[in-house]
Amino acid sequence: MDPVSRLKSTLPTLAATLLVVACVIAVLATGPLAIPPADLLSAAFGRGGPEAELVLTLRGPRLLAALTCGAALGGAGAGFQILFRNPLAAPDLLGVSSGAGLGAALALLLGAGTVLVQSAAFAGGLAIGGLALGCAALTRSGDGRLALILCGVVAGALASAGLGLVVIVAEPYSQLPAITYWLLGSFTRATLAEALFALGPICLGGAVLLWLGFRLDVLSLGDEQARSLGLPARRLRLTALAAAALMTSAAVALAGVVGWIGLLAPHAARLIVGERAGRLIPVSMAIGALFALVIDRLATAFGPAEIPVGLLSAAVGAPAFLFLFVTASRRS
């Protein structure tokens, strides 16, 4: 590939990344505590006043949480859509979000602190995702995609039932509001340590998906095609799904259930860079991060009370998805 073509191919990723950086600066510079950007810049280099340092301490983790969760859900959504050859596939296809919600709700019911709640959510997401993958592995139906979808639905339904039970028995004046707010999603509660902790599994899952690259494209053509090219289709699919589930679990554990990003970001990315996984996944991650930043900023834009990001992502994501769908259908 000549340098011009290479530049052209990386241009969308570069543009999306620059857009994210611009949004990061805008988000860092605005908030309830009015601090001049110059003071914030000084604080970033350790020479700011205590108030500027406080603002960085507060906005930094929140920003990091929004970026990592958005990127994780966008990347995982792209992975699922490629693997299932289904534009409606989303990170919750294996019931991971429901499992994470169940884990967090159980921990809140038992009076656990923030770290334990997040750990329980992460474990719950992985357990339900693992249950779906395990059950699908027991079947022998074609290339396994249908079995995965059905087992995902079953595992998710079980987790939802468990969650409903927890909601019913929760104490209505303290536990129930806490569970409800957790499920509706927020980037606010994340501390720097928690955001950095979530970064580990998200980076690992993202790296695996990016490493799989063209193999995912081959898998999307069908198992026989993949085998004819010497690829172990079943193992590769399992690896990719586990990576996507890992990213989703970590994101939901950090921020709660934030829907639509995993569905919307890959569709937007597809319009820009097409179907190839090597480009689709990173651009989906960048768009997911951008979307998460925007909804997080909107969450506190209408007064001191925070609007849950799970609600905003649906309110903004659903019409945006419709717009993308209409645009894509007109193009084709």
Place this chain on the structure above:
Amino acid sequence: MHGGGTMRVIRSMGRHMTTTRRSALIGLGGALALSACSRGPSRDDAGRRDVVAAGSPAALLVWAVARERLAGWPRRPGQATLSALPAPAAGLPELGSLTGNGRQANLEALAALRPRLIIDYGDTDPEYQALAQRLKTRLGADWRLIDGALGRIPDAIREAGDLLEAGRKADALADQAAEVLEHWRRAPPGPSFYYARGTDGLETGFRGALATEVLEGAAWTNVAEGSRDIGRVTREQVAAWDPEVLVTLDRGFAMAVRHDPVWRWRRNGERRRLLLLPDLPFGWVDRPPSVNRLLGCAWLADPEGSTMTLGALSRRLYGMALVEVGQPRWIL
């Protein structure tokens, strides 16, 4: 509640018991058979336990006025609360709620109890009156809905006393409640505060909320201005409000932030004070919105000199000594 507020329910209903002690026992047996996870009152008490509370606020009212008549808990309190309360509390079954959130009562099991009276305590707006009428018809029991406004607690106690034939005991408590509220209304202006709920402290009651009524009524200034009753805010918003005091009922939150500069630092460089209010057996300012709030009113009216009043109140409300209830703590 106040100003068409959002205070939770308090209702009651009842029906004259024409049955004998034997039929009451039979009814109770039927209810217990239907309520798999509950433990019934002792045989000796069963004949008198003929009053059902529609929700947790009503249960506390009945417990304070005539605890020997309470047939069960709408929602069984936690083990710590049950251990703190006098012995009969732990033996009462969980009947479920007739109003509000949480596990709903099994109407058939309640009907089998043949309660003489069902009491609801809280909002008396048309919505709750209509609900009371519906349930009264379905259960065929007498129903009484008592106004749960904080300022009308003495009236509520007297009304409950009349209904439960606990005149002298109820009158003594009502007189003390009236005295406490009188002092509470004349309390000198207090500091500005932020009321932190939940394990992360980011759930709060906005100015005028039921949850902060006790503090605001004692001339403490709630910094959280918003159009809702309860909501979530960001840590940056709390820093921007810059309250003098953080008030919480959550010991876990208080311990987590006691050394956290983000929570404890004020914009003038001073250290923010942190007040941990007792939540056993029930909260002093909140959870549930019932007669338990009298303790908060008494303490806020005179933090230094209210020990005698608090001791008498805790005995009358719960049958507990003050030392068992605990005291508010300023966390350094």
